[in-house]
Amino acid sequence: MMYETFSFDFRQLGITVTQLQKDMGYRKEAPDASVDLIISEVLEECETLGSIRAEYRIFENIEFDPLSRGLKIENIFFGINEIVFNHLAGSELIAVFLSTAGEETAIRGREAANAGDPLKGFAYDVIGNEIVEGAAELMNKELDKRFVREGMNLTNRFTPGYCGWNVSDQHKLFTLMPDNFCDISLTESALMKPVKSISGFIGIGREAKRVHSVCRFCNMKDCFYRRP
Amino acid sequence: MDDLLIKLSRCVELGKTDKSSPYPPDMKGQDGADELARQALDKGITPDSILEEALIPAMAIVGNKFSNKEIYVPQMLMAAKAMNSAMKHLKPYFQSGETRRKGKFIIGTVSGDLHDIGKNLVAMMIEGGGWEVIDLGVDVSTEKFLKALEDNPGAFIGLSALLTTTMENMKKTVSAVREKYPASKILVGGAPVTMDYCQKIGADFYSPDPQGAVNYLGRMV
Ligand code: B12
Numbered sequence: 496m497m498y499e500t501f502s503f504d505f506r507q508l509g510i511t512v513t514q515l516q517k518d519m520g521y522r523k524e525a526p527d528a529s530v531d532l533i534i535s536e537v538l539e540e541c542e543t544l545g546s547i548r549a550e551y552r553i554f555e556n557i558e559f560d561p562l563s564r565g566l567k568i569e570n571i572f573f574g575i576n577e578i579v580f581n582h583l584a585g586s587e588l589i590a591v592f593l594s595t596a597g598e599e600t601a602i603r604g605r606e607a608a609n610a611g612d613p614l615k616g617f618a619y620d621v622i623g624n625e626i627v628e629g630a631a632e633l634m635n636k637e638l639d640k641r642f643v644r645e646g647m648n649l650t651n652r653f654t655p656g657y658c659g660w661n662v663s664d665q666h667k668l669f670t671l672m673p674d675n676f677c678d679i680s681l682t683e684s685a686l687m688k689p690v691k692s693i694s695g696f697i698g699i700g701r702e703a704k705r706v707h708s709v710c711r712f713c714n715m716k717d718c719f720y721r722r723p
Numbered sequence: 724m725d726d727l728l729i730k731l732s733r734c735v736e737l738g739k740t741d742k743s744s745p746y747p748p749d750m751k752g753q754d755g756a757d758e759l760a761r762q763a764l765d766k767g768i769t770p771d772s773i774l775e776e777a778l779i780p781a782m783a784i785v786g787n788k789f790s791n792k793e794i795y796v797p798q799m800l801m802a803a804k805a806m807n808s809a810m811k812h813l814k815p816y817f818q819s820g821e822t823r824r825k826g827k828f829i830i831g832t833v834s835g836d837l838h839d840i841g842k843n844l845v846a847m848m849i850e851g852g853g854w855e856v857i858d859l860g861v862d863v864s865t866e867k868f869l870k871a872l873e874d875n876p877g878a879f880i881g882l883s884a885l886l887t888t889t890m891e892n893m894k895k896t897v898s899a900v901r902e903k904y905p906a907s908k909i910l911v912g913g914a915p916v917t918m919d920y921c922q923k924i925g926a927d928f929y930s931p932d933p934q935g936a937v938n939y940l941g942r943m944v
Contacts, residue, residue: 520795529738529746530797608843611807614800620840662888684835685888 498552500677501634505544508629510622512538518621530614537618546597547626548677549634551590553699559584566696571667575696576659578712582650586698590638591668592652593677596626596691623691631693638697648703654695655685658712668694725768728777731759731809735781738801740808746801760809770816774824774853778806782851786934796844799933803847810850817855825944827878828854829871831863832913833896836889841913845881848933854879854940865896872904879940882926884913894924901925908943910936 515534516526525531558567564580566573568589575583583589604619631652639649656662665685679692687694733739734756737747741757754762763773785802788794816822828849832842839861850856857875859867872878880900884890890913897909909926921929930936 519797520792526795526797527746528748529744529801532745611804613804613843613847614797616843617796617800617840656886662886682835684886684892686836686886688837690837 498550499634499637500550501548501630501637503547503549503630503633505541505547505626507633508547508626510538510541510625510629514625515618515621518625519617533615533618537615537622540603541600541622541626544597544599544626546595546599546678547630548597549592549594549630550672550677551592551634551638551697552672554589554591554671555587557586557589568671571670573655573664573667573696574661575653575664578658579653579660579696582653582704582706583696583698585700585702586650587647587700588698590649590697590699591671591695592631592634592697593672593679593687593692593694594627594631594634595677595679595687595689595693596623596630597678598689600626601690627691627693635697638699642699647699647701649705650698650703651705651709652695652697653709654693658709665694724776725763725766725772727759727763727766728768728772730754731756731763731773732777732781734759735778735802735805735809736784738798738805740801740805744805755808756805757808757811760812764812770813770822773809774813774822778809778851779853782806782848783934783937786848786851786932786937790932790934799844799848803851806851824855825853825940826855827857827875828881828940829857829859829868829875829878830881830883831859831868832861832883832885833889833892834862834864835892836884836886837861838883838885838913841885842881842883845883845912845933845936848937849881849940852937852940865899868896868900869903872900872907879908879910879943881910881912881936883911884916887915890915890920893926897924897926910939912936 512531512534554568556569564577566575600619600623604616607619608616655664655668663685665681669681680688739750739755741755744755745751760773785799789799813822830842830846832839846856846858857871859871882893882896884893893911900907900909910928911921911926912930916929918929928939
């Protein structure tokens with residue numbers, strides 16, 4: 496079984512003020528100087544963050560079922576549904592991944608909010624989201640490099656709970672991973688701890704394609720994280 | 724209305740907490756919500772007037788702008804911070820019973836869920852709407868909600884959840900609350916929650932944003 500573990504330095508993620516402004520909702524107009532000030536402060540404080548991690552594990556024993564629009568990995572059935580099925584079908588391998596920003600941003604965010612600075616608390620929350628996504632993206636790039644050499648391509652990342660794929664499939668996903676992979680645990684209600692964690696599948700194959708934005712497949716049209 | 728109250732209201736709306744807050748730039752060096760609330764009390768303006776005429780209306784403007792996507796979370800949080808700085812001067816009057824809030828609102832993220840950012844925003848805005856908020860935190864069991872209701876009879880209750888799986892626990896809490904306190908009013912919210920789901924589980928009100936909840940509560944008093 497092929498797997499790889501990554502530990503990232505915050506600076507490697509290249510998170511920018513502009514990106515965080517967007518995450519906070521600002522698109523057309525720039526936020527007030529005081530918001531930027533807090534974003535910059537939090538960005539700087541995050542430079543010392545540890546425990547930013549991502550890991551993937553590659554599975555060859557996979558089988559797509561066009562009838563149920565499902566996918567079996569090591570004989571475990573995932574009800575990935577129409578949209579995800581259409582993107583993953585044809586893959587020769589599946590990379591199952593996890594990535595996490597760790598607990599630190601949440602702890603610092605709570606401290607800031609309790610100390611009477613809810614805006615700083617929110618900035619930590621938003622940066623936590625960017626970190627976990629950024630870590631997954633860097634892991635994705637490494638995976639890409641590795642398979643390009645073999646003439647293979649990658650699909651987008653797909654996660655349980657999106658695009659009609661039930662979030663409770665997290666339980667099955669976790670059975671494919673060694674215990675405490677990335678120090679992430681799963682609760683009975685399919686919630687990952689630390690909260691700032693994501694999980695999912697990436698398809699790998701000669702015919703696999705990565706499309707520009709997966710947001711257009713999502714039905715949360717009003718989501719302020721929506722990307723064109 | 725007294726000029727001080729107009730100014731105070733404006734400071735809350737714009738998130739001008741105190742004299743030292745650098746924002747908004749054109750108000751730099753001027754008194755903020757903190758100082759103005761103190762001055763209003765010293766001038767003999769009643770805590771009730773400060774709450775009803777300055778703070779609550781300012782927070783309603785902010786909440787409505789957020790619902791209409793005219794402002795974003797950071798501006799809402801700055802306003803909440805400014806409001807808190809004014810509120811701290813009113814706390815003694817709440818404690819002595821001289822000034823009363825509209826009622827009590829118990830809020831928590833349901834059992835199995837640890838997300839709190841949305842819940843916290845709702846709590847802040849409801850407090851800004853003139854309610855006493857009892858925030859039970861995250862991963863709140865049904866028993867804890869029931870105990871809070873027992874300790875605070877007649878309180879409204881708000882449940883938050885961010886995943887479809889934890890949203891299921893909302894249903895359990897709603898049923899248990901209904902059974903023990905049939906007259907209680909239950910509000911639900913969070914990313915996966917919909918009006919349909921609210922009705923299905925027998926909750927009383929759903930809102931995609933905090934102001935909807937503030938308005939609903941306002942209609943109930
Ligand atoms: C950012 C984000 C994340 C972040 C973390 C979020 C956080 N808060 O910490 C990260 C990237 C880590 C993440 C991970 C995951 N996420 Co996510 N995420 C989001 C996203 C894009 C925004 C959430 C957010 O922070 N919103 C901002 C806050 C302020 O809004 P809010 O919490 O919703 O609260 C507002 C309202 O809902 C309302 N409200 C809230 N509570 C209450 C209560 C009452 C009484 C009332 C009246 C109103 C109210 O008022 C608040 C202010 O307006 C949403 C999609 C969306 N647009 O909502 C998906 C979403 C929440 N995620 C989702 C999923 C599936 C996941 C994952 C399971 C994916 C995966 N497999 O990896 C993981 C789970 C993580 C875990 N720990 O288990 C789904 C959940 C639904 C479902 N299917 O279960 C959503 C809805 C996306 C979707 N398209 O379906 N996620």
